[in-house]
Amino acid sequence: MRVLVAPDKFAGTLTAVEAADAIAEGWHRHSPGDELDLAPMADGGPGFVDVLHASLGGELSAMTVEGPFGTPVPATLLVIGDTAYIETAQACGLHLTKGEGVEFATTIGVGEQLLAALGAGVRTIVVGLGGSGTNDGGGGLLEALGALGDAPLDCGPVNFAGVTRVDLEPARRRIGDVVLVAATDVDIPLTGLFGATKTFGPQKGVAEDRLVLVDGWLEDLANATDRRTSLEKGAGAAGGLGFALMLLGATRTPGIDLVVDAVDLRERARRADLVITGEGAFDFSSRSGKVPYGVASVAEQALRPCVALAGQVLVGSREMRALGVESAYSLVDLVGEERAFADPAGSLADLAARVARTWSH
Template structure:
C-alpha cells in the first residue's frame, strides 16, 4: 500500500515534521512493505516555516526581534525562490505570553521580522498568522515599519487609549513594490461580536469585563485608518494583525490551502491508497480551518479514506465522519497521558503501528 502521512503539529510536543516521522516509524514496524509519503502540514500558525522549508528547501535566516513584551526573542524566516515565509507566532506567539497580559502584548517583533525579509531583497512575503498572544490590531507591526500616531502603537492594546490619528505613509512606503500575503484560516473581522477581541481575547488573558474596552480601542484604530478593511474576513486574525497587513495592501489567502498547494497534497492523495493525518487534539473545532479537516477534504475529493491520529480524540463517530474522517485514534488511550507527554514521538509511533494493523493490507 501507499500511505500519505499529512499531520499538523502536536502542539507542545511535536512539530508537524516530527509527527510525520514518528507516524512513519511506527507504521514501518507493522507494515514494512508499505510505501510512505510524508507531507507535514500547517495552517499558517506555529510550524508554518518548518513545513515550508521541508517542502521548498531554501535558506533559513535567523534574526532577533522584540517579543510580545519587548524582550529579545529569536525568529527565523525562510527565503525560497524570491519569496520570504514568516511565522508571526515566533515573534508574538501565545507560547511567549503564557496566555496572559493580552492588553500589553505587542506585534512590534512581527514588523521587525517583516523588515528583515524586505532587507533580504525578496519581492513577495507570505506571513503565516496563527497562535498569537497579541490583541493590538497589528499596531506594533505598523510602528516597526514607520507608522506614527498620537498614541503609542508599540504598547499593545493599552497603548491605543486616546488614539485619534495614525499616519501610515512611511509604513506603506517601506513595503512598496513587494507582494504581501496574509496566510490565515481565521475569518473573523477586526471588531464586534465575532471580532478578534470577543472571540480570542479571553484565551490571551484579557478579562471578560475588559473585552468591550479593548474592542473599542481596535474600533478606534479602524476609525482612523480604514473601517471597510476592518470588516474583511481575516482582519481579526492574530489579534488584528490581519487588519494591519490589509492596511499595507496584503492579500489574504487560506493558510491551509496555500500549504496544500505547495506540497501538492491533492496530487499525492490521488497517488495514495490511504491518507493519515493528525494533530494534538482532534475535536469538532477541527472543522474551523484546521489541518485534519482540510486533509480529509482533499482525501475525499481523491476518493481515498482518511484516518486521524491525535494526542486526544474528543469527538464521537458521527462527528468524526462529519469531518470526513473514517476513524480517529488517541495516543493517550493507548499509552496514558504521562507517557504521551514524556515520550511523544515514541508514543505516537506505537499508535501508528497499532493503526497499521487495522488499515494496512
C-alpha cells in the same frame, strides 16, 4: 499499500515533522512493507517556515527581533527564489506570552521580520499567521514600519483607547510594490462577537470581565484606520495581524491552502491508498482553516479515505464525518494523559501501530 502522512504539529509536544516521523515509525513497526510518503503540514501558525523549508528547500536566515514584551527573541526568514516566508509566531507566539500581559503585548517584532524580508530584495512576502499570544490588531507591526498615530501603537492594545488618527502612508511607502500575502489559520473579523478578542482572547489571558473593554480598544484602532477592512475575513487572525497586513495591501489566503499547493499534496494524495492527518486536539474548530480539515478535503477530492491521529478527539462520529474524516484515534485514550505528555513521540508511534492493524492491507 501507499500511505500519505500529513499531520500538523501536536502543540506543545511535537512539531509537524516530528509527528510525521513518529507516525511513520509506528506504522512500519506493524506494516514494514507499506510505502509511506511524509508531508508534514502547517496552517500558517507555528511550524510554517520549517514545513515549507523541509519540502521546498530555500535559504534560511536567522535574526533577532523584539518579543511581545521587549525581550529579544530568535526568528527565521525563509527565502525561496523571489519570495520570502515569515512565521509570526516566532516573534509574538503564545509560547512567549504564556497567557499573561496580553493587554501590553506588542507585534513590533513581526514588523522587524517584515523589514528583514524587505531588505532581502524579494518581490513577494508571505506572512504565516497563527499561534499568536498578542491581541494588538497589528499595531506594533504598523509602527515598526513607520505608521504614526496620535497614541503609541507599539505598547499593546491598552494604548488604543481614544486613538483617533493613524497615518499609514509611511508604512505603505516602505512596502512599496512588494506583494504581501497573509496566510491565515482562521477567517474571523477583527472585532465583535466572533472577532479576535471574543474568540481567542481568553486563551491568551484576557479576563472574561475585560473582553468587551479590550474589544473596544481594537474598535478604536479600526475606526482610526479603516473600519471596513476590520470586518474582512481573516482580519482577526493572529490577534489582528491580519488586519494590519490588509491595511498595507495584503491579500488573504488560507494558510493550509498555501501549504497544500506548495507541497503538491493533491497529487500526492492521488497516488496514495490512505491519507493520515493529525493534531494535538481534534475538535470542530478544526473546520476553520486548520490542517486536519484541509488534508481531509484533499483526500476527499482524491477519493481516498482519511483518518486522524490526535492527542485528544473531542468530536463524535457525526461531526468527524462532517469534517471528512473516516475515523479519529486518541493518544490520551490509548496511553493516558501522563504518558502522552511525557513521551509524545513514542506514544504517537504506538497509536500509529495500533491504527495500522485496522487500516493497513
